Amino acid sequence: MEFNEAYKTCLLNKYAAFSGRASRSEYWYFFLFLVLLAIVTSIIDAAIFPGNELMPTYSIFSLLTIIPSISAAARRLHDVDRSGWWQLLYFTIIGSLLVLYWLIKKSDSGNNKHGTNPLQTLPE
Secondary structure: OOHHHHHHHHHHHHHOOOOOOHHHHHHHHHHHHHHHHHHHHHHHHHHHHHOOOOHHHHHHHHHHHHHHHHHHHHHHHHHOOOOOHHHHHHHHHHHHHHHHHHHOOOOOOOOOOEEOOOOOOOOO
């Protein structure tokens, strides 16, 4: 999946889709998109609202993207045959490393209980 397709899929088509699977490219391109937008909104806040610790532009961006962020990570975890609930481990140091490993890990080949491998369903 390409960059443009990944962020459109996660923001528009699967905004709150917590079922199914997401390939590594879908998840990580979407993650990159979020990081780049977070940087841009932070710069806008610093320029327009200097000294404002609330960072209104960044705060709105964060609120709008929290659901697709969680759903994309859940689908990515499904791709390695893990429940999306494992994201709760983000709140622990060791758990964060484990979830990061799963997010980086190669997709399970073939089908699993969460659906077909997204790499096998791509058009030729």
